[in-house]
Amino acid sequence: MNARATFAMVRIRFGDEPSAGLMALALLGFANALKPNGSQAAAVAATIVVAGVAIAVGTTLRRASIARTTELRLFAAPLYGKEVARAQALVPCAISLALPLVLLLAYRPGAPLGPNAIAGLALGLVAATLVALGGTLRVGRNRAIYVAAALALGCTIALTALVLGRNGLLVGLLVAVVVAYAALRAFGETLARFDPID
């Protein structure tokens, strides 16, 4: 696939952005400007992580996002499922990464999330977003399973880096790479098999 088709799909996908989810993630990032003390810092950090992953998953699975994923003109175009999957994943992942970017910009010594934890959160968000993308092609209970898996994976990767520091970040990196690769590949195969009947 050429870069033109990829950018065309990114433009189509980005058509209804910036979304409320993007704004919420960016605003949440400013929580890193707080300087809570002692035990409060851990609670604030965990809240940012869980809320960030939940917003990213919710944004990926909102109605407009699902409509973009199942847009008929993409299925009519001469593109392989894996190519469409890669292009479709770019915008949700970029939106998710708005949170760690703002967290990093707002970071000052003593902030709830340090650089390692922010990097771990970025990994968790990308993995969660890619798993959640698979849910856009499913309905009912199957979609709920994808939502649960995305939330659990994203929070686990991010919290591991938050709690265990650099070692946790390395473990998170390993898990995130494996999960992201498998999720993107599965999304591509599902797109190739998907029949847009509605």
Next chain:
Amino acid sequence: MSSDFAPILRAADATFAREGATLVAPFSLRVVPGERACLEAPDARVASLRARMLAGIVKVTSGTLSIGEFDPRIQPVQAKRLIGFVSAALAPGDGECPLDRATIEAHADLWDVDRALARAAAADVTVRLGLGGAYARALALTLIRPVALLVLDRPPPELEAIVSERLGLRCAVVSSRVTAPATLRTPFLKVSVA
């Protein structure tokens, strides 16, 4: 004479089922270049599904369907390159506004067509059709490149009647249509042969 041509579309007992329910009953069709055919269906959903099957978007679950030499289940990209598919669901914008440059260029990028050529082709189709509306715009977008098989999903009757003549199409044209069950002639009706 037209039967001497290799068919661009062959469907033999093509069926679509999901979760045990047959959504599209088996139908067979053979269309050669230059020929026009119309698939009649009792409701909009079946009509749309049949058109999507012929366009390689929805894969047949039993029977066979081939576009040129390609089976859309195995070679979807090669098959789709031969097909132009127009659906009301693909129609960009509302009302009578003309096709905008960004829409044409996004479509050209998706299909790897030169942007300037795409704009010229879309403008040419729009002028020749002489019709406004979302469906005509979707048709103009589809015809920014040459197609061997044009699949029209429930086109407006006034557009369906003039499309081949006004555009001078040499490709095969298959349209789907919703027909009241009492007057239904299943599984398909070949309208004319060029």
